[in-house]
Amino acid sequence: MTYTYKTSGTCSQQIIIDINEDNTIENVKFIGGCNGNLKGIGALVKGEKIDDVISKLEGITCGFKKTSCPDQLAKALTEIKNS
DSSP states (O other), X not given: OEEEEEOOSSSEEEEEEEEOTTSXXXXXXXXXXXXXXXXXXXXXXXXXXXXXXXXXXTTOOOTTSSOOHHHHHHHHXXXXXXX
16 A cells, blocks of 8 residues: 655645555655654664554764654654654
């Protein structure tokens, strides 16, 4: 299943997430933001369970911001999990 999440408070504007039937992440693509870093995050979370990624990324901040692209990914995954 493919999900699209509109980010808030980050340089990236959107996250596109593919999840398979056992709640494993197949692919993550960020639109906007720091291209190389966000490709790296996508590669690191590929094959991981939603709950594991949420627990690792939730609450990470970026500079003076109250959120970050990893935190926004955790928020997106939490939304997917709760839907």
